[in-house]
Amino acid sequence: MKELGTLGTMFLSFAKIGTFTLGGGYAMIPLIEREVVTSHKWIEEDDFLDMVVLAQTAPGILAMNISILVGNRIAGKRGAVVAALASGLPSFIIILLFAMFLTQFQDNEIINKMFCAIRPAVVALIAVPVFSLAKGAKVSMKNVWIPVATAILIWGFSLSPIYIILAAMVAGVATAYYAARVSRKDGTQKDK
Amino acid sequence: MEGTNGMLYLELFYVFFKIGLFGFGGGAAMISLIQFELVEHHQWVTITEFTNMVAVSQITPGPIGINCATYAGYLASGNVFGSAVATFALVLPSFIIMLILAKLMSRFKDNPYVESVMKYLRLVVVGLIAAAALMLITPESFGENYADWRSWVIFIAAFVATKWLKLHPILMICIAAVVGVIIY
Numbered sequence: 001m002k003e004l005g006t007l008g009t010m011f012l013s014f015a016k017i018g019t020f021t022l023g024g025g026y027a028m029i030p031l032i033e034r035e036v037v038t039s040h041k042w043i044e045e046d047d048f049l050d051m052v053v054l055a056q057t058a059p060g061i062l063a064m065n066i067s068i069l070v071g072n073r074i075a076g077k078r079g080a081v082v083a084a085l086a087s088g089l090p091s092f093i094i095i096l097l098f099a100m101f102l103t104q105f106q107d108n109e110i111i112n113k114m115f116c117a118i119r120p121a122v123v124a125l126i127a128v129p130v131f132s133l134a135k136g137a138k139v140s141m142k143n144v145w146i147p148v149a150t151a152i153l154i155w156g157f158s159l160s161p162i163y164i165i166l167a168a169m170v171a172g173v174a175t176a177y178y179a180a181r182v183s184r185k186d187g188t189q190k191d192k
Numbered sequence: 193m194e195g196t197n198g199m200l201y202l203e204l205f206y207v208f209f210k211i212g213l214f215g216f217g218g219g220a221a222m223i224s225l226i227q228f229e230l231v232e233h234h235q236w237v238t239i240t241e242f243t244n245m246v247a248v249s250q251i252t253p254g255p256i257g258i259n260c261a262t263y264a265g266y267l268a269s270g271n272v273f274g275s276a277v278a279t280f281a282l283v284l285p286s287f288i289i290m291l292i293l294a295k296l297m298s299r300f301k302d303n304p305y306v307e308s309v310m311k312y313l314r315l316v317v318v319g320l321i322a323a324a325a326l327m328l329i330t331p332e333s334f335g336e337n338y339a340d341w342r343s344w345v346i347f348i349a350a351f352v353a354t355k356w357l358k359l360h361p362i363l364m365i366c367i368a369a370v371v372g373v374i375i376y
Contacts, residue, residue, distance in 0.1 A: 060286030061257040068290040091254020099266040117372025119333035120343040124350035127325040137314035150319025155326040172309030
């Protein structure tokens with residue numbers, strides 16, 4: 001009974017987060033933090049920050065990943081399901097209504113005019129984070145070819161992004177392996 | 193008819209599972225994956241519909257990935273079930289991966305291999321988002337031969353407003369909608 005109460009409270013908390021965050025994953029983090037760390041004290045601050053890092057490392061939707069981790073910590077697998085469902089459901093319903101509405105009115109002149117201007121504006125909206133993220137990814141003269149080549153291969157040559165992601169993973173593992181070997185070699189030489 | 197519909201849902205499931213599995217770097221980076229699969233590969237959605245969909249995702253609450261999956265599932269199948277399949281498939285890999293990682297959390301933290309892979313992935317993500325923006329610059333949105341100057345003015349104004357004037361994206365899209373009704 002007590003568990004059911006916790007699951008219920010959790011559902012409401014995460015549904016609230018899902019309903020009131022505009023602007024996607026990163027905007028949701030402070031709200032999730034306020035709910036689970038500050039108000040309900042389900043999780044310690046340090047634990048929460050570790051979860052955010054882990055959620056960012058993994059693929060998938062950031063807000064979903066965090067919800068699943070937090071739900072799992074609070075009430076096991078059942079908690080993870082409840083948290084994921086609650087944080088996804090509001091946007092699912094709202095966007096579905098939008099999709100139905102817009103398919104219904106796809107020949108409406110005013111709506112089409114609106115979207116004529118919205119479309120180029122959205123391209124700008126997608127282009128803006130390229131520059132801020134480039135700072136965060138430590139793009140330099142030495143490695144700038146990686147994002148440039150990625151963009152050209154996908155845009156110009158229609159290569160699936162998945163291949164580039166896989167290649168980046170292989171390169172990351174190879175670099176770390178090489179670094180580990182070099183440092184091990186250095187270590188043994190110093191021993192001698 | 194029944195059979196082809198069944199296939200469509202299976203395909204929707206497979207495509208969105210793949211997007212969920214390889215969708216590193218958040219919503220904006222996921223856009224190029226979604227666009228590649230839906231517009232180029234499967235042609236479930238036209239580029240105009242896709243651009244409209246991205247716009248709607250930006251102004252409705254919740255994660256952009258969920259918004260895109262729900263919307264695209266609806267456009268591809270024409271019903272709610274398609275939306276549900278796409279959204280469920282998108283989240284399923286997260287579910288599996290996060291529950292496994294939760295158990296390995298301590299070992300995963302500060303692992304040099306993970307850090308090295310992330311360093312490369314962060315660079316790729318910048319390129320993924322740039323590709324998404326470039327792929328959205330189409331004749332459908334910028335006029336035949338990209339010659340509609342009004343689109344370019346809106347594009348530049350929107351870029352300046354969000355990047356330097358820090359105008360909220362939702363407000364920016366609402367302003368664009370009003371401008372569209374006036375000038376088109």
